[in-house]
Amino acid sequence: MAEYDYDLFTIGGGSGGVRASRVAAAHGARVAIAEEHRIGGTCVIRGCVPKKMLVYGAHFAEDLEDCQKFGWEIEGKSFDWIKLRDNVLADVDRLEDAYTDTLESHDVAIFKERAEITGDHEITLASGKTVTAKYILIATGARPRLPECAGVEHGITSNEAFHLDELPKKVIIAGGGYIANEFAGIFNEFGSKVCIVNRGDQLLRGYDEALRDRLLQISVMKGIDFEFNTVFEYIKPCEDGGYFVKLKNNDEERVDLVMFAIGRVPNTEKLGLDTVGVALGDNGEIKVDEFSKTSVNYIYAVGDVTDRVQLTPVAIREGQAFADSVFGPNDPYAVDHSCIASAVFSHPPIAAVGMTEGEAKNKLGSVRVYQSDFRPMKNVLAQRNERSLFKMVCEGDNDRIVGIHMIAPDAPEMMQAAAIAVKAGLTKADFDATTAIHPTMAEELVLMK
Template identity: 65%
Template sequence: MSDYDYDLFVIGAGSGGVRAARVSAAHGAKVAVAEEYRVGGTCVIRGCVPKKLLVYGAHFAEDLQDARRFGWDVPDCTFNWPVLRDNVLADVDRLNGLYTQTLDNHGVEIIHERATIAGPHEVRLASGRTLTAKYILVAVGAWPMVPDCEGAEYGITSNEVFHLETMPRRVVIAGGGYIANEFAGIFHEFGAHVTIVNRSDTILRGYDEQIRDRLLQISMMKGIDFRFNAPFEKVVKKDDGSLTVHMKGCDPIDCDVLLFATGRKPKTEGLGLENAAVELDGQGAIKVDDYSQSTCPSIYAVGDVTNRVQLTPVAIREGQAFADTVFDNNPHTVDYNCIPSAVFSHPPMAGVGMTEAEARNTLGSIKVYTSDFRAMKNVLAGRNERGLYKMICNAETGKVVGLHMIGPDAPEILQAAAIAVKAGLTKQAFDDTVALHPSMAEELVLMR
């Protein structure tokens, strides 16, 4: 008989926690998961899945316009936000049920309570009950950050945006990252006037400069406004319920919804980590080694709470590696090199490997190939939006070290191309591949 109630106790039933719990149970461990809200975590409940469904919905605005150029007699259409909102939330319910079913099928006990750490092998539930486990895995994710300014409580975050009662006419979005630019495109296509307010002068920091500049250019051409170097001073709520946003260095902006998309921080506050001497870094993330083990040997952490790479597929890989290492005697780590990423803006961006600036700083001698083109569909539709593909190579070896693109279906195209970059293929390998014509993806093998 074990000295503990469980072999593994997981705090948080998001993507990383669910994968770790399911695989650990499949390896024979007795596993419990505590989740204070819903099974599925940020990605499924309030993140990438419902957001992507909104992106799909938003695309119809332009598709319906373009259809007329392709011979379709499309009448003037109106958008019904409650219909899309309720359908998206219903799909979230469906996924919540599937994730719950997956854990049940693997014999994982689900405890619908908040759990905190009471000791190296001990967790305390909100009901006051205390349970013990040989290992504890923290997978509570991250939480949206809100600026510290007067009236900030009148804004919303990505947690609440999916539940809006009505579609606002005027939206101010604070931030310059992927969440800000994705929701800017969504709200704009739904008919709102959108203003992005950023405290710096750069959007999408970390992405290739030429690609993000193209998105800025297209976004402004569509009618999205930008205010740079404009930190928040205060937010005032008026009698009619609308807001006035005051910023340093520019005129106030009136809006109906203020969305804070100013980053996410690990959700470690109040978790009781000090009770097990678990150390945090300067951003409040749990410090872990390559095997996701914290400074307390019995406590591990995966996903956004470690602040390594805040991406759902990475959390899943970390959860899998943890379970295999601890419960299958198969130690292995996650390879964080060449992780592809995407921004589901309008149009979307995607990239893998080094940006041009990173490659110049790291390798010195590089060759950059680009293809700047207008997609065939946009030509016939009379839409002047141009795509841009960019390949960055080591000048000495010809190895492709970075691939970045913006244009229709860029994330779908990049996923396959990322395999080539990860495998270390050369520009010659792309040149030797026959083009698939006519397609946008053929530009990858035609760059000279």
Template identity: 55%
Template sequence: MSEFDYDLFVIGGGSGGVRAARISSTHGAKVAIAEEYRMGGTCVIRGCVPKKMLVYGAHFAEDLHEADRYGWDISGAEFNWTRLRDIIQDDVSRLEGLYAGTLGNADVEIYKERAVLTGPNEIKLASGKVITAKYILIATGGWPANAGCPGEEHALTSNEIFHLEEKPKSIIIVGGGYIANEFAGIFHAFGSDVTVANRSEKILRPYDQEIVGKLQEMGEAKGIKYRLSAPLTKIDKNDDGTVTVHFDDGGEPQTADVVMVATGRVPNSANMGLAEIGVELDKSGAVVVGDDNKSSIDSVYAVGDVTNRVQLTPVAIREGHAFADSVFGGNPRTISYENIPSAVFSAPPIASVGLTEDAARAQHGDDIKVYKSDFRPMKNVLSGREERGLYKMITQGPEEIVIGLHMIGPESSEILQGAAIAIVGKMPKQVFDDVVAIHPSMAEELVLFK
């Protein structure tokens, strides 16, 4: 008989925690998981999945507008926010059930309540039950950062934005990252007056700035307003339900129906007993772990956004799987954080993998070449839309090893996923040149760089 109730107890039912629990169980471990809210975590419940559904809904705004150029007569088309909102929430509930079902099929016991650590091998549930486990995995994800100013309680975050009672006529989105820019495109397409306000002069700082410049240029042409170098100082709630937002940029306060704060996410590690039992946390509250996902306590591990390494769902899944294989599968392994592809589901979307042009020049100086294709997608030509796409390829050395690919244009994320294989495989540009183009397509621009 084991001296512990479980071999593994996972706290957090998001993508990383669920993957770790399921794989650990298939390796023969006795596993339980606790989730205090809804199974599925940020991505499924209030993140990338419902947001992508909103993005799909937003695409119809432009498609319907241009339909007549493709022979369709469409009249009386109206957008219904509450209908889309409720359909999306129904599907989120469906996905939540699938996550729970997957764990049940893997013989993982589920506790639908909050869990905190009371010792290196001990967990206390909200019900008062005390459980012991040989290993504990923290997979509680992240949480939206607050506005950090007077009146912050009047602002919404990405947690609440999916549940609006009605579509706002106007919205101020504070932040310059992917969440801010994605929701800017969504609400603009739905007919809201949108302002993106950012404390610094640049948006989407991790991305290639030439590509980002194209996004901002296109956003401005559509009517999205950008208020940059504008730190947020105060939010006032007005008697009519609107909010007035104050910025330290010398300009006038701005009033809107809704203000959404999207200034980043912080590790969800507070009030869990971690520091009290000796788990090292960094200044942001992230659990400090090694390449093996182990914390400063040998029995406590962590994966996903709570470690604040790379805040992406596929990364959390791989970390969870690597943890399970290493601890219970007899196959110690780590994952690579180099050349992780990413996308911004803006309007149009951005996709990126590898070094940006600025980073490549900083690392390799003049030993790089930059190839570009600035083109107008065929669909836009016929519809009359002026938006152009821009693809960039960055190579290094005499063999022209591809070290960066950056794109803006329709379906960029779908196109980049396959091309990212070449970056991870450290392939030369010649491999792209040797591939026969699929014509007519946007993707063919990747094999036609000159």
């Protein structure tokens, strides 16, 4: 008789938890997973996937305007938010079923309820059922952070943005990170009047300064307002709908919607982690070593709950590495968290990999910076005065590329290939020796001066 009910019990059915469970099962482990909401987690259900679909929908606003310069006339065009919303949510349902099917096809037992660690190797489900496992994996992700202000309960987060019954005429979005800027672009293209409110003095900390400045410039040109160095004093409902919002050092104003996008908090509460002594960091994140092991020998954690790099592909890689290392036939291995490419699906999008110019100067001293500041061909013919910017940051001594940064239409699509070159340690000369594909925006990568 087996010593434990399962070889692995995963708490959290998001991207990292699902990958780890599936791979562990493929290695022959007896696996169970518990998810109290929906299989797929933040990315699939209320994050990257439905947001990207809204981004696609928002792009048609400018495309339909620009198409006239290309000879197209579209009479009576209109936008139906409810149709887009329901189509997006229907596809989310499809993806949830696909993720569930993947687990079931690998004989992973699925418990659609909350789970808590209640003892050594012991997990108790919300239904009262208790099971044991040789290893426990925490993959519970993170949730939107809320500010401390009067009336905070009247605002929404990105979780609720996908379920709105109508588009706001005027919306305030709190935050300066990627979620705030992405939804600002979405709402703005759908016709809402948007204002981003940020307690600091800059957008998108961690991205190259030139790209941040360019996005701010273009966003203002598109009609998005910004309020920096301020916080909410209160939010209160109006009798006839909407809300009165008071910002510090500003007059009270009336809006239809307030959305908070000020960061994310690891989901570590009420998991029983203190019962077995799992160590947490200052922000409530689970502290892990390079192999995702916690302070308790048989408990591991992957994804946003560890607050290492809060990106879905990183969670998937961590889940894969955990399952291979613990249950696979080969030697354990760790995920390399350096040089991770990322994107902001703003309008236009930003993509980056490696060090910014400032980071490179601080770390390396001598650097060389190459760049291309241009107007994409499509924008020229459409008479859209919106310029793109590519930057390549190289080590001064040998021209090894240590960072690439772009703001341009389809920048994330171009960055995926460029990131391989940076990860591989290629030089500016390697790019220069590559023949350009003309005419494309991507050719600027091999033509930068």
